[in-house]
Amino acid sequence: MTNVFTSSIGKKLIMSITGTCLVLFLLFHMSMNIVAIIKPEWYDSICAFLGVNWYAIIGTLVLAGGFGLHILFALILTLYNRKARGSSSYLATVIPKQVSWASQNMFVIGIIVALGLLLHFSQFWYKMQFAELLGNHEVQLGEATVSPTSGSAFIAYYFSNILFVVAYLIWLAALWLHISHGFWSALQTIGWNNEIWLPRLKFAAKIFATLICLGFAAVVIAFYVKSLLDCC
Amino acid sequence: MKFKIKIWRQKNAKDKGKFVTYDIDNISADTSFLEMLDILNDKLISEGKDPVAFDHDCREGICGMCSLYINGEAHGPDTLVTTCQLHMRKFKDGQTITVEPWRSAGFPLVKDLIVNRNAFDKILQAGGFISVNTGGAQDANTIPIPKKDADESMDAAACVGCGACVATCKNGSAMLFVAARVSSLAKLPQGKAEAATRAKAMLAKMDELGFGACTNTGACQVECPKGISISHIARLNREFLSAKIKD
Amino acid sequence: MSEKLISKTPEGPLAEKWTRHKAAIKVVSPANKRKLEIIVVGTGLGGASAAATLGELGYNVKIFCISDSPRRAHSIAAQGGINAAKNYQNDNDSIWRLFYDTIKGGDYRSREANVYRLAEVSNKIIDQCVAQGVPFARDYGGQLDNRSFGGAQVSRTFYARGQTGQQLLLGAYASLNRQIAKGSVKSFTRHEMLDLVLVNGKARGIIARNLVTGEIERHGAHAVVLATGGYGNVYFLSTNAMNSNCSAAIQCYRKGAFFGNPCFAQIHPTCIPKHGDQQSKLTLMSESLRNDGRIWVPKKLEDVKRLREGKLKASHIPESERDYYLERRYPAFGNLVPRDVASRAAKERCDAGYGVNNTGLAVFLDFSSAIQRLGKKVIEQRYGNLFQMYEKITDVNPYEEPMMIYPAIHYTMGGIWVDYNLMTTIPGLYAIGEANFSDHGGNRLGASALMQGLADGYFILPYTIGDYLSADIQTPKIDTNLPEFAETEKAVKDKINRLMNIKGKRTVDSLHKALGNIMWEYAGMARNANGLKIALEEIEKLKTEFWSNVYVPGTTDELNQELEKALRLADNFEIARLIVLDAQNRFESCGGHLREEMQTEDGEAKRDDEKFMYVSAWEYKDENTLPELHKEPLKYEFVKVATRNYKD
Known part of the structure; x- marks a missing residue:
């Protein structure tokens, strides 16, 4: 395994592995969120389960590490590739229609995803798992005071605000683009692809991205609609 | 047909270079771009x-050999052709x-539209071959090669080494070029013996020569x-x- | 026979000559090989295979090519295939049959011993290429596939889709790359040989120009191998690449290498017809198309007229109104007659007014019956890339309308005269591949050029050069400070300066086109005494015009493509003169050379074995003196010389 990660393929391998982990986590997270639509109490108990427990903390650390690596290597690769592109650029460039816009703009989309994540962290994780870690058993949510483990209250609170709903939907759209390329690209980088599977995997990536993002969006919209119904 | 041709002019590697526009008239549609x-x-x-x-x-x-980036596309607007097979009928009369x-x-640029592609030779020298000396080969039909494998090897071997892949890639990566050679040889039983060293050596050379990922x-x-x-x-x-992984 | 032309053909039975010769010639020990340097000019199939093999043997090799990479050499454009006497199809093929077909196809103007050796090593070429990873076409059992080619009644042509030359060259280039990586071969790309350096009458180096910096360089070696291809570009429009040229060969000719059979230029029957005056080159459609394509013109002149006016489509002409003239004239071989025969037949029909396009210089190559018989899919598999290429160029879909084709200059059988060892009349100077004259006589059969290039480079030259070098093991590294190098370099520089200072009005291309027109008109598909006389005068006139009125822009110390072209064109006048002189001398119709005065009553070529069964080898005198003709008689001990018959 000497020097594998210093090679260009090795760097991509890191992107591939970390990306795959993150996408799997998203799948899990999305499934968990769906529960909130079905029965908020169940969702809260999952939140409690994933609070300050050793397995949840390890999981969080691994995820954070993976995420950090993904961003770090995205930066390294982007700089590396910019250098390879050379100092002079084309006056005219046409991106062929067979080439997806997302594939050409993964870094920019990634930044949007990361910014969205910051918002998400400040609204949820910081007041939930992190608050618990600090030993707080109550956090301020607007004017109310709630337990860090009552996730459904968080959802209900933030997604009653149309600004947050729009922000989250934009974020999810960026996420869709990122995954629609990242999913099959990760497999291609590992070498798990061929002429026949190439179009199939590209299609599967779109299905998968849609599934994830629709799942998340469903929660956002469901709680927004619920908030409208509740107040009227 | 007539055209405005906006061409990159650069005297040599050190010169700054600039676009110069030329008018050209009386071109038949059957004329090739070159x-x-x-x-x-x-x-x-x-x-x-x-x-x-x-x-x-x-x-x-x-x-x-030909290598032009025409209206934002390597080898111009037609598909599956090199610039020399591009014909003026693919353009609109009066177009820039x-x-x-x-x-x-x-x-690196040499002059005007000519670039130095020696890096491709160097990548192939690093391992784009099967180490067999002249003279000792066994009969050509001794090892049957499934038609599918031979065909796939040929698909990859069709590479002409023009560099359009690098020119087009937003990362300036030569992966398609390297892959074409590695894949072509890896699909053949004769190429399997050195497949691992070949892939490593050629990739390392590609990285070393400043191509992207x-x-x-x-x-x-x-x-x-x-x-x-x-x-x-x-x-x-x-x-x-x-x-x-095996290292 | 001139005493300067000693063919060194070994004695003994035909099948044993090469084996006996190999046993008799000297070898160089590995320790001594390391001390010897060899220059190989050109990196096509011949040059690349020779340089790689010599490198493997342990010699220090320097290769020179004008392109940015050895892989660009024009061998890469060969489409159809490579012959070998493997008899994998069990159709009673053999070394003898390949030999016989080749010597017969060459119209009995090549050396028996050379051609037999070519057939003999052909099988090893296929083995070697497969071992290198050349992806030849295979059948479903995984065995190598074959197709048929002109001039043969067996299927012995190995192919890699329509890109056989490319794949073979990439194989040789890969071997070359391996040697470059090892350090035994040094590669000089974008370098052009501008003269040969002789020291005490032996080839000891070259003067080359670095095409990027314009620097004139001296390179010394114990032997020089010329693998620079043919001279077809003297015709301006040919199927050769734009940069293919015979300058290096002409420089060697001027230094004393005799030039053999220059009038034998091959005109390939299946090229895409010329479309206009601005055209830069002609595109070949592989001969393999004649496996399934049928060549015809309309029977009635009124149909021809309506075709030209665009009022009639070829596909609408009924079967009964078509003249499949090759099948009619040559029932035994039909559409697969050799190239010279097919070309002449096309010219005959077009001269009679049956040409099917608006220039009157085209015939049809029709796949409709093959598509009916085999289905479009099979045809697509076999020729898809050629059909696509045709459509890209002409904008006509050949699956629906027949292709239009016309003969064009494709290959030159003539070249530097070499003996059995492939050495020229200059000691230490070798010529291989298309650059020499040796194996194809008056006409080359399809799929034989690749065979010859690789035979020379892989299996013949690496042995025979040892015989010469074994006497040179005491010779130290060649010193490029010798006065001979300085003199030659000065002559090259003077020539360049002279060209640059003409500052006339004509562009190089306009003069090259004019030369091409003269050559095609008077020394093209058919030649006669009167035309050749005119040609000689016109060439002289044009040469004077060139040296007094050409304009070469730019400077000498930069990348200057006009200067490159001007230097090559200057040498083209020499080969043009040689072609015409040789054609004047050869008063017979033979292979690619048709003298109109020498035809039978039914329009077939008439050879004159009594007077012309020899290789003409021309010795350069000087600029203003005509070259001297030497003759190497051809003796046929093993085959019976006969009139070629492709009728029955």
């Missing part, structure tokens, strides 16, 4: 000006056509005049990673 440049050059020379330097040779799409050299850190945009396979698929890049990745 013949149009010949006509332009003839005109420039008659006017006592320096002709545009560009690489070309066989003019039938196989030597891989922008002609640029390949641009990538791996291909592949981000799987697939732009290269669209612009490749021979339509070489990025599935060969997947095979290169597989060959490379499995070789590295």
Whole structure:
């Protein structure tokens, strides 16, 4: 395994592995969120389960590490590739229609995803798992005071605000683009692809991205609609 | 037909270079793009000006010498052709056509539209061969090769080494070029013995020479005049990673 | 026979000559090989295979090519295939049959011993290429596939889709790359040989120009191998690549290498017809198309007229109104007659007014019956890339309308005269591949050029050069400070300066086109005494015009493509003169050379074995003196010389 990660393929391998982990986590997270639509109490108990427990903390650390690596290597690769592109650029460039816009703009989309994540962290994780870690058993949510483990209250609170709903939907759209390329690209980088599977995997990536993002969006919209119904 | 041709002019590697626009008239639709440049050059020379330097040779799409970035696309707007097979009927009368050299850190500019592609030779020298001396080969039919494998090897071997993949890639990556050779040889029993060292050596050389990393945009396979698929890049990745794991 | 032309053909039975010769010639020990340097000019199939093999043997090799990479050499454009006497199809093929077909195809103007050796090593070429990873076409059992080619009644042509030359060259290039990586071969790309350096009458180096910096360089070696291809580009429009040229060969000719059979230029029957005056080159459609394509013109002149006016489509002409003239005239071989025969037949029909396009210079190559018989899919598999290429160039879909084709200059059988060892009349100077004259006589059969290039480079030259070098093991590294190098370099520089200072009005291309027109008109498909006389005068006139009125822009110390072309054109006048002189001398119709005065009553070529069964080898005198003709008689001990018959 000497020097594998210093090679260009090795760097991509890191992107591939970390990306795959993150996408799997998203799948899990999305499934968990769906529960909130079905029965908020169940969702809260999952939140409690994933609070300050050793397995949840390890999981969080691994995820954070993976995420950090993904961003770090995205930066390294982007700089590396910019250098390879050379100092002079084309006056005219046409991106062929067979080439997806997302594939050409993964870094920019990634930044949007990361910014969205910051918002998400400040609204949820910081007041939930992190608050618990600090030993707080109550956090301020607007004017109310709630337990860090009552996730459904968080959802209900933030997604009653149309600004947050729009922000989250934009974020999810960026996420869709990122995954629609990242999913099959990760497999291609590992070498798990061929002429026949190439179009199939590209299609599967779109299905998968849609599934994830629709799942998340469903929660956002469901709680927004619920908030409208509740107040009227 | 008539055209405005906006061409990158640069005297040598050190010169800054700039675009110069030329008018050209009386071009038949059956004229090839390079013949149009010949006509332009003839005109420039008659006017006592320096002709545009560009690489070309066989003019039938196989030597891989021609290398122009035309209106934002490697080898111009037609698909599955090299510039020499592009004909003026693919353009609109009166159109402005922008002609640029390949641009990538791996291909330093030599003059006008000519770039230095020696890096490709160096990558192949690093391992793009089967180590067999002349004379000792066994009968050609001793090892049967399934038609499917031979065909797939040939698909990859169709690479003409023009560099359109690098020119097109937003990362200036030579992965399609490297993959075509690695994949072509890896599909044949004769090439298997050295497959692992080949993939490692060629990739290391590609990295060393300043080409970028592949981000799987697939732009290269669209612009490749021979339509070489990025599935060969997947095979290169597989060959490379499995070789590295065994190290 | 001139005493300067000693063919060194070994004695003994035909099948044993090469084996006996190999046993008799000297070898160089590995320790001594390391001390010897060899220059190989040109990196096509011949040059690349020779340089790689010599490198493997341990010699220090320097290769020179004008392109940015050895892989660009024009061998890469060969489409159809490579012959070998493997008999994998069990159709009673053999070394003898390949030999016989080749010597017969060459119209009995090549050396028996050379051609037999070529057939003999052909099988090893296929083995070697497969071992290198050349992806030849295979059948479903995984065995190598074959197709048929002109001039043969067996299927012995190995192919890799329509890109056989490319794949073979990439194989040789890969071997070359391996040697470059090892350090045994040094590669000089974008370098052009501008003269040969002789020291005490032996070839000891070259003067080359770095095409990027314009620097004139001296390179010394114990032997020089010329693998620079043919001279077809003297015709301006040919199927050769734009940069293919015979300058290096002409420089060697001027230094004393005799030039053999220059009038034998091959005109390939299946090229895409010329479309206009601005055209830069002609594109070949592989001969393999004649496996399934049928060649015809309309029977009635009124149909021809309507075709030209665009009022009639070829596909609408009924079967009964078509003249499949090759099948009619040559029932035994039909559409697969050799190239010279097919070309002449096309010219005959077009001269009679049956040409099917608006220039009157085209015939049809029709796949409709093959598509009916085999289905479009099979045809697509076999020729898809050629059909696509045709459509890209002409904008006509050949699956629906027949292709239009016309003969064009493709290959030159003539070249530097060499003996059995492939050495020229200059000691230490070798010529291989298309650059020499040796194996194809008056006409080359399809799929034989690749065979010859690789035979020379892989299996013949690496042995025979040892015989010469074994006497040179005491010779130290060649010193490029010798006065001979300085003199030659000065002559090259003077020539360049002279060209640059003409500052006339004509562009190089306009003069080259004019030369091409003269050559095609008077020394093209058919030649006669009167035309050749005119040609000689016109060439002289044009040469004077060139040296007094050419304009070469730019400077000498930069990348200057016009200067490159001007230097090559200057040498083209020499080969043009040689072609015409040789054609004047050869008062017979033979292979690619048709003298109109020498035809039978039914329009077939008439050879004159009594007077012309020899190789003409021309010795350069000087600029203003005609070259001297030497004759190497051809003796046929093993085959019976006969009139070629492809009728029955």
